[in-house]
Amino acid sequence: MTGTRDQNAQIESLVNRLRRRQVVGSWSVSLETALLFRQVVSVARWNQVSVLINLVKDVGRRLVMAQPRELAVGNIVRRVLRSIRDVYNSEESSSNINLNKTSSTAEEVEHEDDDDDDDKIPQKGRTYDLQNYGGQSSSSASMINLLGDGSVGEKRASLDYDRKKMINELENMYVNIADQAMEHIHSNEIIMTIGKSRTVEVFLKTAAKKRKFSVVVAETSPTYLGHEMALSLSQAGIDTMVISDSAIFAVMSRVNKVIMGTHAVLANGGLISVSGTQMVATAAKHHSTPVVVCTGLYKLSPLYPYDEDSFNDLVAPDPVMSFDEGELIDKVTILNPYYDYVSPELVSLFITNTGGHPPSYLYRLINENYDPEDTVI
Known part of the structure; x- marks a missing residue:
């Protein structure tokens, strides 16, 4: 699992405390889980959406199995996953709009001067990893490319904002x-x-x-x-x-x-x-x-x-x-x-x-x- 030694120690600590019922009450459990995932998402090294989703699910399964009757743990995990998917979908929609604009511009230039086709530099579209994401088929997964560093940074900032908003919601509940x-x-x-x-x-x-x-x-x-x-x-x-x-x-x-x-x-x-x-x-x-x-x-x-x-x-x-x-x-x-x-x-x-x-x-x-x-x- 991707992550630092300190991060893995924090995960193991919460798992043990849940198993021993040292953290009791739905609110306390939810807040502890949200704080942990804020750390997991911000520290983990990933450059594909599927990698981050699998990481969150892996940690989530461990927490849920530690205390299956505490449904609030699974609820927080699902909200984190929903946040990741929402950030991905918004980025994908924005990228598709930009790609369509780029494609339209390229077609206009091509019609203006058909004799200079050999000198043109083709525009490279940016695609995102869809493997294991949202139940996508293998045909969709074949169109995979790594995210650019700038895109990952933007996503990290968006996800960190969502985690802060969730924690603030719990604290003011x-x-x-x-x-x-x-x-x-x-x-x-x-x-x-x-x-x-x-x-x-x-x-x-x-x-x-x-x-x-x-x-x-x-x-x-x-x-x-x-x-x-x-x-x-x-x-x-x-x-x-x-x-x-x-x-x-x-x-x-x-x-x-x-x-x-x-x-x-x-x-x-x-x-x-x-x-x-x-x-x-x-x-x-x-x-x-x-x-x-x-x-x-x-x-x-x-x-x-x-x-x-x-x-x-x-x-x-x-x-x-x-x-x-x-x-x-x-x-x-x-x-x-x-x-x-x-x-x-x-x-x-x-x-x-x-x-x-x-x-x-x-x-x-x-x-x-x-x-x-x-x-x-």
Whole structure:
């Protein structure tokens, strides 16, 4: 693999930290991945687009395999690949325009003086490497030429700008989502949430600066992340109440809106979210209560839930039934899934760092951020 020794050490370091879960949380993982690829793209030596794409895919596979359940890693890799393809396509279009102009000029000169053909110097067109790029055929790949040094420099500058823009988007993601809070939260509303989501936490705290409302937090057994969320909201002066998960359906009739976070958003608009979210969304559907999901675009994945279990994690069953119950635990099989899959029919609105979108609009966002060739890295 092309790259310096320091670069390979950085890649190996992130792979190991992902494998050991020393980097947790979709946002932290995404930022670390974006920073790494900024270094990879800027330091790597390449003079063909296919070389850079293969390099990014190679590094991306290693990161994804280190933590397959963290879909945000693959999402950042796909956005980097889309950026590379966009820069390539824009350069190719510009080159084709210049070639057409050159060809037209040459034809005009030829018609002006047909007797001097032997003295003319032919114009050399500049072509780009298409091998293994975008699924091109071998016939297209036969028209290959190395990029000029100036073209590579221009591409590096464009790619570096795209990496900076992506990192800036991640760093300002919470602020951009929280800025929309006043549009969705109104005075004297009762809002329900589940688990602990930093995005939702910042969203609610921002709205609380100007609006007075109440929040009902499901405790999210057996992790009890809801207790941490409730403590944080109450310390910010928000009227907060914790309920057991079994009381969600009973309380839902008094709730005006459900606002929750998610671990990942799949291509069909379905959610991979903390265990218990499915129950909240189903209860909200029964009572016709809108369900609003706050999430950054980096969580939007082009993958479909053909096998829902493949996106889930089974954690230790001890919090559900203690290993001290030796006589009983030997006779039963206990599963403790960490995530729930929530179908898109149960979601009313997604609030992202680019604005609010219904589930039916997600396919447009996927087309804007990812290339179909990169769905499978």
